[in-house]
Amino acid sequence: MPIRAETLKQYERHTRRKRAALFLALLVTLLSAILYMGIGSIRLSPVDILRVFFGTAEKKHVTAVMNIRLPRALAAILIGAVLASAGAVMQCVLRNPLASASTLGVSQGAAFGAALGIIVFGGGMITNSLSNNTVSVSNPYTVTLCAFVFGSISSLVVIAISRLRRGVGPGGLVLAGTALSAMFAGGSTLLQYFADDTSLGAVVFWTFGNLGNVGWKDLRFIGAVFAVCLVFYMFNRWNYNAMEAGFDTAKSLGVNAERLMLVSMAVCSLSAAAAVSFAGIISFVGLIAPHMMRYFVGNDHRYLIPGSAICGALLLLLADAAAKLIVQPVILPIGAIMSFIGGPVFLILLFRGAHRYD
Amino acid sequence: MIELKNIGFAYDKNAAPVLRGVSFRLADGQCASVLGNNGAGKSTLLKCIDRILRPQSGQVLIDGQDVFSLPANDMARQVAYVAQNARSSDLLVFDTVLLGRRPFIRWDVSEHDRQIVSALLERMKLTHLAMRPLSQLSGGEAQKVLLARALAQEPRLLLLDEPTSNLDPRNQHEVMQLVRQIAEERNICVITVLHDLNLAIRYSDRFLLLKDGGVYASGGAECMTPETIEAVYSMHVHILEHRGIPVIVPFPDVH
Numbered sequence: 195m196p197i198r199a200e201t202l203k204q205y206e207r208h209t210r211r212k213r214a215a216l217f218l219a220l221l222v223t224l225l226s227a228i229l230y231m232g233i234g235s236i237r238l239s240p241v242d243i244l245r246v247f248f249g250t251a252e253k254k255h256v257t258a259v260m261n262i263r264l265p266r267a268l269a270a271i272l273i274g275a276v277l278a279s280a281g282a283v284m285q286c287v288l289r290n291p292l293a294s295a296s297t298l299g300v301s302q303g304a305a306f307g308a309a310l311g312i313i314v315f316g317g318g319m320i321t322n323s324l325s326n327n328t329v330s331v332s333n334p335y336t337v338t339l340c341a342f343v344f345g346s347i348s349s350l351v352v353i354a355i356s357r358l359r360r361g362v363g364p365g366g367l368v369l370a371g372t373a374l375s376a377m378f379a380g381g382s383t384l385l386q387y388f389a390d391d392t393s394l395g396a397v398v399f400w401t402f403g404n405l406g407n408v409g410w411k412d413l414r415f416i417g418a419v420f421a422v423c424l425v426f427y428m429f430n431r432w433n434y435n436a437m438e439a440g441f442d443t444a445k446s447l448g449v450n451a452e453r454l455m456l457v458s459m460a461v462c463s464l465s466a467a468a469a470v471s472f473a474g475i476i477s478f479v480g481l482i483a484p485h486m487m488r489y490f491v492g493n494d495h496r497y498l499i500p501g502s503a504i505c506g507a508l509l510l511l512l513a514d515a516a517a518k519l520i521v522q523p524v525i526l527p528i529g530a531i532m533s534f535i536g537g538p539v540f541l542i543l544l545f546r547g548a549h550r551y552d
Numbered sequence: 553m554i555e556l557k558n559i560g561f562a563y564d565k566n567a568a569p570v571l572r573g574v575s576f577r578l579a580d581g582q583c584a585s586v587l588g589n590n591g592a593g594k595s596t597l598l599k600c601i602d603r604i605l606r607p608q609s610g611q612v613l614i615d616g617q618d619v620f621s622l623p624a625n626d627m628a629r630q631v632a633y634v635a636q637n638a639r640s641s642d643l644l645v646f647d648t649v650l651l652g653r654r655p656f657i658r659w660d661v662s663e664h665d666r667q668i669v670s671a672l673l674e675r676m677k678l679t680h681l682a683m684r685p686l687s688q689l690s691g692g693e694a695q696k697v698l699l700a701r702a703l704a705q706e707p708r709l710l711l712l713d714e715p716t717s718n719l720d721p722r723n724q725h726e727v728m729q730l731v732r733q734i735a736e737e738r739n740i741c742v743i744t745v746l747h748d749l750n751l752a753i754r755y756s757d758r759f760l761l762l763k764d765g766g767v768y769a770s771g772g773a774e775c776m777t778p779e780t781i782e783a784v785y786s787m788h789v790h791i792l793e794h795r796g797i798p799v800i801v802p803f804p805d806v807h
Contacts, residue, residue: 201670201682205646208683432654438641439651445604446635447705448628448655492685493642 212497215490219501223508227271230511231263233518262406269408269472270514270528271507272416274479276423276469278506280462281480282487282499283427286434287455292368294480295349295466299374301477303348304341304470306378306385309397311340313389337400341471348374349463353456403474403529405514412472420503423465427499430454434495475529478536479506485543509536554578554709554741559610561593561600570596571607572766578758583735583742585752588762588784594745595636597762598711601743602633614708628655632702634695636713636745642685645697649673652704672700676730692723696730703734710735712744716751724748728755749781749789749800773798 232238236258238246245251246259277295284293295301315336348371355370382401386394408416427434433454436444444451466480483506484498491497510528513535517526556576562569570593578584586594600607603620612619612631619627632652641648649672653665673679676696686694695715702710712731716724732755735742743760746752752759753776761769761784768784769775781789781800788806792799 197679198667198670198674201646201673201679202666204683205666205670208644208646429659432651432657435643435647436651436654438643439648440635442599442604442633442635445624446602446628446631446633446711447651448625450624492644494644494647 212491212494216497216501216504219490219504219508223271223504223511226508226511226515227267230267230270230515231259233515234258234263235523265408265410265413266405266514267511268413269405269416270510272413272420273405273408273469273473273476274483274506274508274510275503276416276420276465276506277476277480278483278509279420279423279427279499279503280466281506282484282495282502283434283458284462284480285484286437286495287458288367289437290368291485292481294478295345295463295470296475296477296480297368298352298371298463299348299378300345300463300466301470301475302375302378302382304345304467305401305475306382307340307342307344308337308400308471308474309382309385309389310344311337312396312400313385313393315340338471342467344378345467345470346464348378349459349467352463353459356459357456400474401529402527403476403532405473405510405528406525408472416469416472419465419468423461424500424503426461427458427495430458431495431499434458434499438493438495473528476510477529477533478540479509479532482536482540482543483509485540553580553613553615554743555611555613555616556601557611557613559597559600559607559612561596561605561607570765571600572764574610574760574762574765574767576758576760576767576770578741578743580741581736581739582757583732583744583755584758584760585756586743586745586760586762587749587752588768589786592762592784593765594762595713598633598713598743598745601709602631602711603627604633625655628705630707631709631711632705632707633711634698634702634713634715636717640687640694642687644682645678645684645686645689646670646673646682648686648697649700649704652701655705668704668706669700672703676700691718692720692726695719695723695727699727699730699734703738708740710740710742712742714745714747716746716748724751731755749802750798753791753798753800 228240228243231243232240236254238255238259242251242255243259246256281294284295284298285291351374352367352370356367382397386397389397433444433449436447436449437451437454441451470476484502487498487501487505491501510532513532514528516535517528517531520526554577556574559571559574560569561571574597576584586597588594596605599605600610601612614630619630622630643651646669649669650661650665653661653668656665673682676699678693678696678700681689681693681697686697689697699715715727715731719727728751731742731744734740744756753773758772759770759775760767761775761780763784769780776791778789778791788803790801790803792801
């Protein structure tokens with residue numbers, strides 16, 4: 195009996211450590227968000243930011259934070275969280291460490307959709323807002339909808355391929371995603387070739403990725419999407435752990451493995467398509483955030499899924515902070531910055547033996 | 553009491569059947585070995601019994617109840633399965649065994665589940681490994697952990713696909729002895745696919761010899777004769793006895 199109690203105590207300590215790691219990550223993300231909101235034409239200290247939230251700040255500060263900086267920070271947090279948690283789940287159900295929305299063609303599909311929306315359906319007038327020097331499309335909802343539809347089509351094709359041919363396997367799916375990406379990239383290029391200068395500018399700008407156009411209404415929507423996804427993922431956390439032990443084992447443990455894979459892929463890619471359609475192409479978050487988190491909490495999906503979400507949020511916040519700080523007052527495109535940072539990080543993870551996937 | 557009734561399976565409608573009307577019975581607390589050449593359908597049979605593959609015909613009855621009519625979750629409380637080349641994950645040993653409680657978990661594991669796991673680890677002498685990742689364990693240790701995971705399901709029927717492959721001789725016997733003890737202790741049925749005839753004949757009560765997807769012979773030790781073994785494996789053998797232990801000596805060159 196004492197041995198047994200000792201084991202249970204050890205296990206409880208282990209569980210507490212994992213929870214503490216998640217809590218710490220959350221805290222770091224929160225602090226980063228506060229610091230992040232200080233960056234801009236008016237520098238605000240963390241104290242200034244807190245005073246905004248407690249209602250004791252200057253009006254000028256309140257306007258800057260509530261209208262521009264807080265929505266932008268929340269956009270980074272929510273989009274990062276959606277993409278990263280989707281990446282963690284995709285990597286599990288496809289049993290492929292390279293799975294993510296961007297590697298499975300969702301991003302390129304969305305980019306094609308956006309191009310279609312801007313060029314063909316005339317969402318593309320550039321308005322140059324001087325305040326944050328961005329170009330935005332005149333009819334964002336057409337563009338967002340088109341991006342979402344084509345991002346989803348891309349993911350549905352990948353899922354269909356996995357269903358039609360049993361032999362394709364998880365590695366084949368990533369290749370199928372690459373093929374789809376190439377196809378959509380070609381399609382986008384063709385559309386751009388026939389576009390006028392204005393639309394072309396809008397398309398190119400859209401693909402750069404931009405968190406500045408996400409308004410409060412959009413945030414509520416993305417927030418709801420994230421909440422639904424997180425509940426779904428966490429409800430299945432034990433099933434994902436079972437999947438990690440192999441398809442047959444998962445089935446023998448009572449998991450309907452095929453259905454779980456299909457539904458998870460649908461949830462992941464649809465939510466990723468939704469996130470990307472608001473902010474443009476942001477690659478690598480979904481790919482590297484889960485790998486980074488595995489270093490801290492391992493491959494246990496009880497901790498990996500929330501951990502990846504937090505890590506994705508933090509990564510996107512930091513990337514956008516870098517985007518704002520590198521060439522002030524110009525804000526560099528977040529998609530480019532993320533890929534620029536994400537590539538090397540992924541290589542580092544790879545060379546440190548990113549995990550026993552082989 | 554476990555009863556397999558007329559299990560038939562083919563990967564494709566047009567393909568040749570892998571299993572042809574396999575029937576078998578096993579009493580509680582007994583261990584059975586499924587024997588046969590590569591490609592005889594042994595692993596396929598185990599997967600069909602656990603509905604990992606869906607057999608086109610047949611039934612699996614546990615105490616008269618048809619388990620194929622049960623939802624996946626309920627079935628997982630009756631039948632447990634350990635795959636041949638289980639992927640080694642980096643979950644902790646404790647969490648791996650806890651995974652066996654998956655069919656009983658609603659939203660989260662309970663204190664009861666954790667108690668079961670720690671008791672099992674103690675029973676299988678794995679307590680000192682509880683906080684180690686599965687991937688860092690030796691083959692023998694890992695096999696025992698997977699066995700513990702299957703037992704955490706508290707099954708009536710335990711299916712083991714070559715549990716002794718990749719193990720050194722000492723671990724092979726340890727695992728087989730453990731399986732036998734557990735079958736008796738918990739009064740459950742165990743069906744094991746084995747390649748090693750000597751392990752099979754030493755540790756099993758019942759035998760199911762498959763040839764080309766059909767049952768060539770089945771029954772107790774009496775069906776393990778040189779003739780049946782020769783017919784199933786296309787290899788001449790002698791069966792000796794040394795200090796009461798049956799030993800099968802193959803003569804692959806004799807025709």
